Amino acid sequence: MKFIIDHTKKLTLNDLNIFLNDKESTVSLSDETKNLIVKCRNYLDDKLKNISKPIYGINTGFGSLCNVIIPDNEIEQLQENLVKSHACGMGNQVPQEIVKLMLLLKIQSLSYGKSGVQLETVERLCDFINHQIYPVIYQQGSLGASGDLAPLAHLSLTLLGLGKVNYNGQLLDADTVLNEKNLKPIKLKSKEGLALLNGTQFMSAYGCFNLIQAEKLNTSADLITAISLDAFDGRIDPYKDNLHTIRPHAGQLKTAQTVRGYLNGSQILQTEKKHVQDPYSFRCVPQVHGATKDTVNYVKSVFETEINSVTDNPTVFPDEDEILSGGNFHGQPLALALDFLCIAIAELANISERRTYLLISGQRGLPPFLTPNAGLNSGFMIPQYTAASIVSQNKQLCTPASIDSIVSSNGQEDHVSMGANAATKCFLVIENTEKVLSIELLNAAQALELKRPLKSSEKIESIISNFRKTVSFMKNDEVVYELMKSSHEFLKNGLLQ
Secondary structure (H helix, E strand, O other): EEEEEEOOOOHHHHHHHHHOOOOOOEEEOOOHHHHHHHHHHHHHHHHHHOOOOOOOOOOOOOOHHOOEOHHHHHHHHHHHHHHHHHHHOOEEOOOOHHHHHHHHHHHHHHOOOOOOOOOHHHHHHHHHHHHHOOEEEEEEEEEEEEEEEHHHHHHHHHHEEEEOOEOEEEEHHHHHHHHHOOOOOOOOOOOOEEEEEEEOOOHHHHHHHHHHHHHHHHHHHHHHHHHHHHHOOOOOHOOHHHHHOOOOOOHHHHHHHHHHHHHHHHOOOOOOOOOOOOOOOHHHHHHHHHHHHHHHHHHHHHHHHHHOOOOOOOOOOOOOEEEOOOOOOOOOOHHHHHHHHHHHHHHHHHHHHHHHHHHOOOOOOOOHHOOOOEOOOOOOOHHHHHHHHHHHHHHEEEEOOOOOOOEEEHOOOOOOEEEEEEEHHHHHHHHHHHHHHHHHHHHHHHHHHHOOOOOOOOOHHHHHHHHHHOOOOEEEEEEEEHHHHHHHHHHHHHOOO
């Protein structure tokens, strides 16, 4: 699919999902957007010819060096030096899917004609996507304040023919790949280095990727809950519509309706129940899963605003004849939202582990640890331990990053968002939650088989039949991690749907 970046049209999370899933997607700029970028660059060039006062980042140093005036003949060298000196990332490489998003979001932010960059620079970012050249960027280094300086510096190095890229499955020098593609290194002009490095594209790319995964997890969690509920001989009363219309949170209503739909026609559900109530991990799923859905929708609104914004500094307004130094690069809106998302997704894992615990507890006609010969066999005793361990790690990761701030740049940058840390730890929580849900799926499928000859709904029986093609019923003890791994792959690959 060809994505045409047009400053008059907004990107949505759905657009980004399509962009990621289409491995051959290409990007170009609309003619109107090109004209706007050129107009802003021309204005800045004209302004510099007649300027006598300092303008931050254009003819001054950066951060606490903002009062150091740079001579005209060194302004372009200043921009290259900025990129080199700020490429200070450490840690693991950012996944290539997220780098791909960073490139797209940086193009979108520069497309509004408020950054003063050359058209050639923006088009080179498009070239990287179109040729599947992904700069090597590291997860650690951003304070989420003056934007994502270190990660975006690593992205920008490659425009200069410096740094490393991932290309055709290989880690290569950027200049090697540029030569192969007959792409000349960009010679940065005034302000361009700052426009490239100031911005929230690291936080935004991670956050959008996290949101895409979170929406998938919400869907999976509801379906796995339905399987567990039937396997545990649970009651459907807590999911009836009239119970939720009197407390009409949107996510709560949707969750109850979804679970009821999955269980429609279940033989097990229609059997007479001996118990009056289910534990909260079954009875309160609409309230818990629903609150997570509502949180995801809120966070989505924050990020869809952010990815359609100008987030570098200073900002150039040709029509108003102004160049303003402000703080649109500050990641506080994202940091708070990412911490909220992190907590909400962790709750899907929390309640999932509790359902797994009940499934192996020897209640409701199920044998202890879901094995027909408990004692000789330990069955599914220990996968619950693993889920509990992961859930505990999630709790530790859910300490808000946004409550922290460390003064930097000699006190000039005296409040930072730590949004980048919020983004990367949210990424880990989402990965962890997927694992915990896959453990519940493994247990729920085993428990459902132990309910035979009764059957669940047509939808759930179809899912279990598909699941059994890759994950077998465990009659006697075997190497369980292989079953867990297969269950995780089944969930990760979207086969649950």
